[in-house]
Structure formats: C-alpha cells, structure tokens
Amino acid sequence: MSTAELVLGLLSAGPAHGYDVKRGHDSWFPLGRPLAFGQVYTTLGRLERDGLVEVLEKTSGGGPDRTIYALTDKGRKHLSDWLADPVPPAWGSADEVLRKLVAAIRTGGDATAFLARQRASHLRRIRELQETPAGQDPTSSVVRDYIVAHLDADLRWLDSALDRLSEQETS
Numbered sequence: 001m002s003t004a005e006l007v008l009g010l011l012s013a014g015p016a017h018g019y020d021v022k023r024g025h026d027s028w029f030p031l032g033r034p035l036a037f038g039q040v041y042t043t044l045g046r047l048e049r050d051g052l053v054e055v056l057e058k059t060s061g062g063g064p065d066r067t068i069y070a071l072t073d074k075g076r077k078h079l080s081d082w083l084a085d086p087v088p089p090a091w092g093s094a095d096e097v098l099r100k101l102v103a104a105i106r107t108g109g110d111a112t113a114f115l116a117r118q119r120a121s122h123l124r125r126i127r128e129l130q131e132t133p134a135g136q137d138p139t140s141s142v143v144r145d146y147i148v149a150h151l152d153a154d155l156r157w158l159d160s161a162l163d164r165l166s167e168q169e170t171s
Contacts, residue, residue, distance in 0.1 A: 003035070007043050008052060008071060008079040015056050015070040018044060030135060031143055044069055052078050097154070101161065112165055119158045122151050 025035040047053040052075035104111040134141040
C-alpha cells in the first residue's frame with residue numbers, strides 16, 4: 001500500500017493536520033492496521049519536500065504544535081496519476097506463506113502441519129471478518145469482501161498444496 005498516495009487522497013478533501021490524516025486513514029481502513037503517527041508525519045515531511053503538499057499554517061497553543069497541510073496542484077496531479085495507474089498483480093502477503101512452506105519442505109520440517117495451521121488461521125480470520133458488522137461507510141463492506149475473497153483464494157491454494165503433499169507422500 002502506498003501511504004504517500006493515501007495521505008494525498010485524504011488531503012484532497014481539504015487542508016488537515018497529521019492527527020486528522022491518521023484518523024481519516026484509520027476510518028477508511030477500519031479492518032486494517034492503524035497508521036502510526038510517526039509514519040504520518042514522516043510521510044507529510046516527504047510530501048512537502050517533494051512539493052506535493054504545502055504547509056498552510058503552524059499553530060502552537062497549550063499543547064503540541066499543529067501544522068496544517070494542503071495538497072498542491074502537483075500533489076493533485078500525482079494523486080490523479082496514481083489513481084489512473086493499474087496495480088500490477090503481486091505476491092502480496094502470500095509471499096511469506098509460500099516461503100515458509102518451501103523452507104519447511106526443503107529443511108525436512110512438517111509442511112503438512114504448517115499448512116494445516118495456516119489454513120486454520122485463514123478460516124479464523126474469515127470468521128472474524130464475517131462476524132464484524134459492516135459500518136455505515138460504503139467502503140467498509142467492499143474492503144471486507146476484498147479481504148475475504150483473498151483469504152478464500154489462499155484457502156483454495158492451501159488445500160491444493162495439502163493435496164499435492166499428500167499425493168507425494170503416498171507415491
């Protein structure tokens with residue numbers, strides 16, 4: 001996921017400070033990992049350096065300094081270009097599952113037990129997602145469906161891998 005472009009997307013609604021950006025991100029992806037404050041401010045600093053956002057105002061009061069950021073024309077174009085560019089198919093999180101499976105097979109580990117544990121973990125996560133009520137935000141059900149579909153595809157692959165290992169063991 002591209003944090004920089006998501007921050008630009010969040011700022012497209014209007015100027016905001018880092019706390020608003022973080023809160024906006026977390027509301028856009030309620031089923032995902034919350035965005036860390038440090039990552040927000042590091043990203044905003046890079047975007048400012050690259051001319052994609054600008055500082056509109058710095059305020060200091062009884063609490064920490066608040067810096068208000070806004071999208072520049074260059075930032076709007078960058079966001080528009082990013083949204084228009086299709087995402088190339090990638091390995092994603094399955095990469096680690098595949099690496100662990102290959103390592104288990106190559107090192108004499110219990111690949112079948114690993115696949116069974118991974119399958120149970122995927123099933124547990126699908127159940128959690130399906131039991132979580134959809135929020136009012138129209139994107140929450142789309143995000144949940146996307147995650148469930150990917151977990152389901154992983155489950156089909158895990159079952160296929162288990163079948164292949166079982167066939168090889170009986171040969």
